[in-house]
Structure formats: structure tokens, C-alpha cells
Amino acid sequence: MVAVALSVSRVVAALVLVVLNGFFVASEFAFVRVRSTSVDQLVADGRPGANALADVMGSLDDYLAATQLGITIASLGLGWIGEPAVAALIEPVLGSLLPANIVHLVAFAIGFSVITFLHVVFGELAPKTIAIAQAERVAMLLAPPMKLAYYLFAPGIVVFNGTANLFTRAIGVPPASETDETMEEREIRRVLARSGEAGHVDDEEVEMVNAVFELDDTVVREAMVPRPDVASIPADADLDAIRATVLEAGHTRYPVVAADDADRVVGFVDTKDVLRAGEAGEASTTAADLARDLVIVPETTSLSDLLVQFRDERRQMAAVVDEWGAFEGIATVEDAVETLVGDLRDEFDPESGDHAVRKSGAGAYEADGSVSLSAVNDALGTEFDGDGFETLGGLVLDRLGRSPEVGDSVTAGDYAFAVTAADGARISTVRIEETGDETTGDGSKSGDEASHSGAGDDERGDGDDERDEGDERDEGDERGDGA
Structure with a gap:
């Protein structure tokens, strides 16, 4: 009878250790999940437990060490007490069913399985899930008792943290905080992208924030x-x-x-x-x-x-x-x-698509020469990158290598770019056609360009004179953007 009572008391102790393990696991996940900015708002709102949670967040590394120490002690105690207690309870029952030489082995296996199930489900997984789903609520509920556990474990925390830091320094790794809430630019972009894909943030807002990051570049x-x-x-x-x-x-x-x-x-x-x-x-x-x-x-x-x-x-x-x-x-x-x-236009701005790539047919587009390469890349799905130029006209001029004339054509990637209008040395409009050829050279001339270029030096000279006159007219004729 005494043996049975002792076994029952050990089972109760094992259940208490499962609860303690769950307490420390829930505390760890809830404290890590809660943002310090949220805690400040909870304190301002006067929520119960918010002040204790603020104290925890002020020394979060130490409190996390306390939760880890508590989990370790509870897990070790559960293995020490729980399995023998369960095995002792079921051995008398198994004794009448199994040979004596295997009773203890079977009782041990059953006891180990029961304790493992209780430990994993009720001491780990369930508390973790609840803490993640209700982080603020759980954190405020557990912060006051966690402060008591922290003070109880304080000597051990100092010794263990100090020893661990000495070891990591000895192998060349500086101690690092587990609670750094800051993120680098690329991490913020990834979070924004995932939030946009999940529908938590509008795509326009994601694009705008990305554009803000690119302002400095x-x-x-x-x-x-x-x-x-x-x-x-x-x-x-x-x-x-x-x-x-x-x-x-x-x-x-x-x-x-x-x-x-x-x-x-x-x-x-x-x-x-x-x-x-x-x-x-x-x-x-x-x-x-x-x-x-x-x-x-x-x-x-x-x-x-x-x-x-x-x-x-x-x-x-x-x-x-x-x-x-x-x-x-x-x-x-x-x-x-x-x-x-994006483009801002008031009631006096003309309604035109000069600063956009306009589709004009199957695999064909029209665009102003001043359209940025980034706009071209967005429209065509290309990755043209200018070295010393930023516009579509600059791309054509760079590959052409001379002043443009109507009919000139160059190729880049899978596209041919034909000059459809030019004003002196400036390309006004370009027709873009998909060629299907993977060409990365400096471009090629069309038949129109060949005949245009072969007209002779006199014609070229006349063209130069006309362009000079056009440049003079441009100086007095410039139009553009004010504020």
C-alpha cells in the first residue's frame, strides 16, 4: 500500500513537472514573440501585467536564460521521476499477464512512452502554440510569476551565462543577444514582400517602401x-x-x-x-x-x-x-x-503616354526616347543596364555609336529598336519589336539605315548642318518641367 501511495505521489510530481515545463516554454515563446513597441503601448493602456512584462523585456536575455534553465530542470526531473513512477504503477498489472523476466522491460517502455507523450504534447507543443497565437496575453499573464523564477535562478544564470560567454570568446565568437529586434534593409524588404504576397500589405505600399529604400541609391x-x-x-x-x-x-x-x-x-x-x-x-x-x-x-x-x-x-x-x-x-x-x-499630372498636363512604353501590336511597342531604362525593363521583362545613360534613347545611341537618323535600328537581347523620329542628335520616339534572337552585340543596321548611311558625305554634312540649326532652335524653344 505504501509503495502504491509513493508511486501515485511520484506521478503527481511528474504531472507538476510537465506543467512547469509548459510554463517555461510558453514564457520563452511569448516573450520572444512580443515586440517592445507593443509592450510600451500595453503599459500606456494600463493593462494588468504590463508593467511586469516591461521589466522582463528590459532584461530579456537574462529572462530567456531563466526559461531555458527552468525547461532543463523540469525535463531532467521528469525523466528521473516520471518513468519509474509510471512503471511502478503498471508492473503489478503486467505481472499477471506477462512472464516475470520481461515485466520490468515492458513496464519501462510503457512508462517512457507515457512520459514522453505528456512531455512533448502538454509540456512543449501545446504551450508553444498557445504562446505564439496569444503572445501579448500569455506574456502579461506569465510575466509576474516568471519574475519570481528569475530571482530564484539568478545565481545559476550568472554562472551559466558567464561560463558560456567565456567559452564562446575562447573560440573566437563574441557573445550575441537573442533579442535584437533590428533588421537590415534586405530583411525588411523580404518581410514586406512576404506580407504583400500574403495580402497583409497592399502591393502599392510595398512598391512605395522599396522606392524609399532606393532613394539613397x-x-x-x-x-x-x-x-x-x-x-x-x-x-x-x-x-x-x-x-x-x-x-x-x-x-x-x-x-x-x-x-x-x-x-x-x-x-x-x-x-x-x-x-x-x-x-x-x-x-x-x-x-x-x-x-x-x-x-x-x-x-x-x-x-x-x-x-x-x-x-x-x-x-x-x-x-x-x-x-x-x-x-x-x-x-x-x-x-x-x-x-x-509614379507619374504625377495636374489638370494642365497633357494626357499622353510619352513617358510609358505603349503596346502597338503583337510583340511590338512604341516609346519616347526619354523613357527610363527601368520603365523599359518593367514593360518588356528585360534587364537592360546603362553605363553612362539612363534612357531608351541613350541605349540606342550607345549601340548606334553616332547621331541617329530615322530608320536606324539596333538590337539588344530579344528586341530590335528602330528610330521612328529624331530631332537633331536626340531620339524622339522608338519602335520596339520582339525578334526572338538572343543578340547581345552592339546592334545591327536595318536596310533603311544602310541606304541612309550610303548616301555620301555631302548628305551627311547637310544633315549635320540641319542638326546644328535644330540645336540652335532647341535653345530658345526648350520646354520642360517646373515645380
Whole structure:
């Protein structure tokens, strides 16, 4: 009778150890699952157990060590007490059914199986699942008793952690925290991508956050309005000439260039100043008189730095210059924002697809020469990468190796790119056709190009003269983006 009572008490002790094991397992998973930012909000809301949880999160590495120590002690105790207790209870029953020489072996196997089942299911898996599913609730519930366990285990934690750290240092591995909540950029991108695929975050939001990360890697040259598209005003232009440019271009701000040097930007004119000057009847006022200071940045400046400069200097537009100081184009706050959210158009902007790749038939597309390579890659599923150029026109010019003419054609990858319109040395529009040939060379000329190129030096010279005249017209005719 005494033996049976002893066995029952051992079984009860084993069940208590299973519960303790589950307590430490649930505590470990719940504490790791809860974010410190969530704990701050729980404390602010006055939730029961939130303050104790905040204390735990403040020394989380030590508390995790306490949970691991508790799990180890409970598991060892369960193996020491549980199996013999169960075996002792069932041996009398098995004695009347089995030969005496195998009773203990069978009782041991059954006892081991029962304890393992209880340990794994109720001491590990169930607590872990509950803690993960209800992390905040479980963490607040278990934090107060876990603080008591932490104080009980504190001497052991100091010894074990200290010994482990000495060992890892001896083999050249520095101690690391188990609770670092920070993530690198690539990890954040992966989390966002998975969240987008699961439908927890909108695809547009994923794209926008990715674009924010790319701001620091995107240079102004990739987002600026190139000089041929810029509506600039000569410094000696009078009010009538300024008004004419404003009415034609329809922008708010215009760069002012020196009267004798279109490569030198001297400031910018705001249409508000033009209106004020007109109201004041200052007929002799010129663009130089109205010009305000303009931010001037190199074309290699990152967009993130440009936005910071806009904010600090309270400006909306910057002139972009190359390494020799020549005027290359302008960049505005809108240009930077468009890299995040896409093309922005107001009610005065023309409805056109100039900055998009437009499908024009089976395997055929039309695009403006100023379309970015990234837009081309998105539309075609290609991976064209420019070295010194950012646009479709730059790709064609790079492979062509000379000034373009209508009919010129080059190939890249599985596509042929034909010039359908050109303005001097600038490619206006391009027709893209799928060839199905994996060509990676510098491109080939079409039959039209061959006949065009074979017309002789005189024709080429005439073309050069015409392009020079076209360039002169461009300087006075530039249109572009204001703010």
C-alpha cells in the first residue's frame, strides 16, 4: 500500500513537472514573440501585467536564460521521476499477464512512452502554440510569476551565462543577444514582400517602401528633367517674353540662364514675381531682376540628399550640372516624389503616354526616347543596364555609336529598336519589336539605315548642318518641367 501511495505521489510530481515545463516554454515563446513597441503601448493602456512584462523585456536575455534553465530542470526531473513512477504503477498489472523476466522491460517502455507523450504534447507543443497565437496575453499573464523564477535562478544564470560567454570568446565568437529586434534593409524588404504576397500589405505600399529604400541609391540624373525638355528664360528677357514662356509652358518656376551663355544658370523666376511685376507696371523689368537664388547640385547627388537640401533651404527646384559645371537639366520636389509614387499630372498636363512604353501590336511597342531604362525593363521583362545613360534613347545611341537618323535600328537581347523620329542628335520616339534572337552585340543596321548611311558625305554634312540649326532652335524653344 505504501509503495502504491509513493508511486501515485511520484506521478503527481511528474504531472507538476510537465506543467512547469509548459510554463517555461510558453514564457520563452511569448516573450520572444512580443515586440517592445507593443509592450510600451500595453503599459500606456494600463493593462494588468504590463508593467511586469516591461521589466522582463528590459532584461530579456537574462529572462530567456531563466526559461531555458527552468525547461532543463523540469525535463531532467521528469525523466528521473516520471518513468519509474509510471512503471511502478503498471508492473503489478503486467505481472499477471506477462512472464516475470520481461515485466520490468515492458513496464519501462510503457512508462517512457507515457512520459514522453505528456512531455512533448502538454509540456512543449501545446504551450508553444498557445504562446505564439496569444503572445501579448500569455506574456502579461506569465510575466509576474516568471519574475519570481528569475530571482530564484539568478545565481545559476550568472554562472551559466558567464561560463558560456567565456567559452564562446575562447573560440573566437563574441557573445550575441537573442533579442535584437533590428533588421537590415534586405530583411525588411523580404518581410514586406512576404506580407504583400500574403495580402497583409497592399502591393502599392510595398512598391512605395522599396522606392524609399532606393532613394539613397538613385542619383538626380535618373530623375531630372533633361535640358532639352526644360523651358528656360534668358536673363535679358523682358516681361512680355517671360509671360509668353509662362503661357506656353504652363509651369510655376523657370530657370534663368545667362544671356550670353545658356550653360550658366543664374537663378530662377517664379510666376508670382512675374504677376507682381506686371501689376506694378515695371515694364523695364527683366528676368535677371526677378531671378531668385537657385539650388545647384551635381548630377550624381542622391535623391535623398536632394530632398534634405530642398527642406533645409526651403526650395522646390534645383539646377543640375555635370562634372564640368554645364547645365544638364532641372530637378524638382515633384520629380523626387514621382520616384516614390509614379507619374504625377495636374489638370494642365497633357494626357499622353510619352513617358510609358505603349503596346502597338503583337510583340511590338512604341516609346519616347526619354523613357527610363527601368520603365523599359518593367514593360518588356528585360534587364537592360546603362553605363553612362539612363534612357531608351541613350541605349540606342550607345549601340548606334553616332547621331541617329530615322530608320536606324539596333538590337539588344530579344528586341530590335528602330528610330521612328529624331530631332537633331536626340531620339524622339522608338519602335520596339520582339525578334526572338538572343543578340547581345552592339546592334545591327536595318536596310533603311544602310541606304541612309550610303548616301555620301555631302548628305551627311547637310544633315549635320540641319542638326546644328535644330540645336540652335532647341535653345530658345526648350520646354520642360517646373515645380
